[in-house]
Amino acid sequence: MTFDTLQERLDYRFxxxxxxxxxxxxxxxGQPNNERLEFLGDSVVxxxxxxxxxSRFPQLREGDLSRLxxxxxxxxxxxxxxxxxxxxxxxxxGEGELKSGGAERPSILxxxxxxxxxxxxxxxxxxxxxxxxxxxxxxxxxxxxxxxSLKDPKTRLQEWLQARRRQLPKYRLVATHGEAHAxxxxxxxxxxxxxxxxxxxxxxxxxxxQAALAAMETLENHAG
Amino acid sequence: MTFDTLQERLDYRFxxxxxxxxxxxxxxxGQPNNERLEFLGDSVVxxxxxxxxxSRFPQLREGDLSRLxxxxxxxxxxxxxxxxxxxxxxxxxGEGELKSGGAERPSILxxxxxxxxxxxxxxxxxxxxxxxxxxxxxxxxxxxxxxxSLKDPKTRLQEWLQARRRQLPKYRLVATHGEAHAxxxxxxxxxxxxxxxxxxxxxxxxxxxQAALAAMETLENHAG
Numbered sequence: 080m081t082f083d084t085l086q087e088r089l090d091y092r093f094x095x096x097x098x099x100x101x102x103x104x105x106x107x108x109g110q111p112n113n114e115r116l117e118f119l120g121d122s123v124v125x126x127x128x129x130x131x132x133x134s135r136f137p138q139l140r141e142g143d144l145s146r147l148x149x150x151x152x153x154x155x156x157x158x159x160x161x162x163x164x165x166x167x168x169x170x171x172x173g174e175g176e177l178k179s180g181g182a183e184r185p186s187i188l189x190x191x192x193x194x195x196x197x198x199x200x201x202x203x204x205x206x207x208x209x210x211x212x213x214x215x216x217x218x219x220x221x222x223x224x225x226x227x228s229l230k231d232p233k234t235r236l237q238e239w240l241q242a243r244r245r246q247l248p249k250y251r252l253v254a255t256h257g258e259a260h261a262x263x264x265x266x267x268x269x270x271x272x273x274x275x276x277x278x279x280x281x282x283x284x285x286x287x288x289q290a291a292l293a294a295m296e297t298l299e300n301h302a303g
Numbered sequence: 304m305t306f307d308t309l310q311e312r313l314d315y316r317f318x319x320x321x322x323x324x325x326x327x328x329x330x331x332x333g334q335p336n337n338e339r340l341e342f343l344g345d346s347v348v349x350x351x352x353x354x355x356x357x358s359r360f361p362q363l364r365e366g367d368l369s370r371l372x373x374x375x376x377x378x379x380x381x382x383x384x385x386x387x388x389x390x391x392x393x394x395x396x397g398e399g400e401l402k403s404g405g406a407e408r409p410s411i412l413x414x415x416x417x418x419x420x421x422x423x424x425x426x427x428x429x430x431x432x433x434x435x436x437x438x439x440x441x442x443x444x445x446x447x448x449x450x451x452s453l454k455d456p457k458t459r460l461q462e463w464l465q466a467r468r469r470q471l472p473k474y475r476l477v478a479t480h481g482e483a484h485a486x487x488x489x490x491x492x493x494x495x496x497x498x499x500x501x502x503x504x505x506x507x508x509x510x511x512x513q514a515a516l517a518a519m520e521t522l523e524n525h526a527g
Contacts, residue, residue, distance in 0.1 A: 115357060118365040122346075122353035122372075129346035133339060141342040148346075205429045256498065257521055265501070274480060277489070277501055279517065293503070297481055 080168035088164050091199050091211050098202045102194035103166070105187055107173030113194035120197030121152075123205075127212040128152050131220055143229050151219060157189035160215050166191055232292035236268075239298060246271040248294065250287045253277070266290045274298075304392035312388050315423050315435050322426050326418035327390070329411055331397030337418035344421030345376075347429075351436040352376050355444055367453050375443060381413035384439050390415055456515035460492075463522060470495040472518065474511045477501070490514045498522075 082099060086092050093099050102120075106112040128151050132144050139147070150156065161167070167182040170191055181187050200208035230238070236248055249269045256263040256279075264283045268276050268290035276297065278289025306323060310316050317323045326344075330336040352375050356368050363371070374380070385391070391406040394415055405411050424432035454462070460472055478489040480503075488507045492500050492514035500521065502513025 114365045115363075115368065118368045119353055119357045122350040126346040126350040129343055133343045139339075141338045144339065144342045254499065256500070263521065275478065276480070277503070279501075297487065 080165050082169060085164065085166070085169055089195070089199070089211050090214060091203065091207060093198070093202050095202055098198040099195065100171070102198035103169050103191055104171040105173065105176060105181065105191070107176035107181065108171045109173070113191055116194035116197040116201075117190045118197075119200065120193035120195065123196050123200050123208050124157075124193060124212055125152050127209050128216060130209075131213060131216065135220060136225065139225060143225060146229055147223060147225060151216060151223070154185055154189045156219060157192050158185040159219075161188035161192040164192070164215075166195070232288050232295050236291040236295045236298075239295065240270070248291065250290065252283060252286075268294050270294060270298075304389050306393060309388065309390070309393055313419070313423070313435050314438060315427065315431060317422070317426050319426055322422040323419065324395070326422035327393050327415055328395040329397065329400060329405065329415070331400035331405065332395045333397070337415055340418035340421040340425075341414045342421075343424070344417035344419065347420050347424050347432050348381075348417060348436055349376050351433050352440060354433075355437060355440065359444060360449065363449060367449060370453055371447060371449065375440060375447070378409055378413045380443060381416050382409040383443075385412035385416040388416070388439075390419070456512050456519055460515040460519045460522075463519065464494070472515065474514065476507060476510075492518050494518060494522075 082096060086099070101111050102113050102116050104112045106114055125148065128148050129144070132139070132147050132151075136144065136147070166188055170182050170187065172181045172187075176187075196208055196212055199211050240247060251267045251269070252264060253267045254265040256265065261281075263279055263281060264286040265277060265279050266283065266286035266289075268278065268287070274294065274297065276290050276293035278286045278291070278293060280286035280289050306320060310323070325335050326337050326340050328336045330338055349372065352372050353368070356363070356371050356375075360368065360371070390412055394406050394411070396405045396411075400411075420432055420436055423435050464471060473493045475491045475493070476488060477491045480487040480489065485505075487503055487505060488510040489501060489503050490507065490510035490513075492502065492511070498518065498521065500514050500517035502510045502515070502517060504510035504513050
């Protein structure tokens, strides 16, 4: 795998390949690295995917569009695309990072991919970046099914536990903060086995959803 | 104030003014309204401001750029720009919302402004939206001072309390979740007077910063 092959896979040829090189340089390697490019690339990919969802799902409301985008532009999804591109093979890492498996680390790969998007953007402009991103996300967008992926966290947590024949979560209001006109509710979610998470929100229900989301994330991280 | 005046203030003339009308239509008025446009506009403004910060502050690191952007693209700042444009005068609101002062509500105004950005984007393309957004944020970008605006939440909370001769916050680790390789720390921040907030993070320090941030937000919301 070479820079040339990567440019073929991106279907974009850099006018100034130094930009691509920087995008593939992890901070452990030295300067200039891809940290700032990642910041810019994150905003590009969020915008391009927002536009794609906006066009593809004319019936969906704002909250649902946001949730779908969060699923498409997350470390997991970006990591998947980085693996498809075999980005790990062209990453430039410091020696320590290389030895400890940095080239396979999801956070390093997804950050590098966002940096690559920024590099295309700076090299070829918005439309070039949009074309690259649209193509890389096309398959994921095509298979996106809003009816299953848009359940709220409490529902998802309940279904996850039921599928494993575990008891349902218990929600308990543990505190309210602030004055009446701007009250914040804090809810604790307890799952059999003893795991507890908390959520804060401007309504009891919103706090429960936050607590369920935290529980769901912890469970998914540990259930593999 | 008319749609014409607004287009002059935006320095952008719509080919299809229906897009602008929709951007100024709150959901309380009916369909088509600006909810979906707000989703798209939020991603446009976040990207354009990211690009402006990336160019203007070549020395700043990613985390600092993110913090600056969060300050520039927040309800407060967007509300301020909406007030400059007198957006409230051309909003289309349902009767109930109108009577209860919806045209002055910061969330409604900032959402409408984001929707206007999306309308420009859909009507005139990315460069048109970028030009409008850059011009509206120019003054705020010019006066941005990274040295004062980039303090972390614990520092800001401490300074806020010291300025009011109040006792310093106390941080206490209340729980750890998860297994060793993916541990989550939960920290409680207590402020004299009894207010408590919590934060969760992948390190004790990160959890403290989150708890301090929650405290800072609650204090700022109530201190006016």
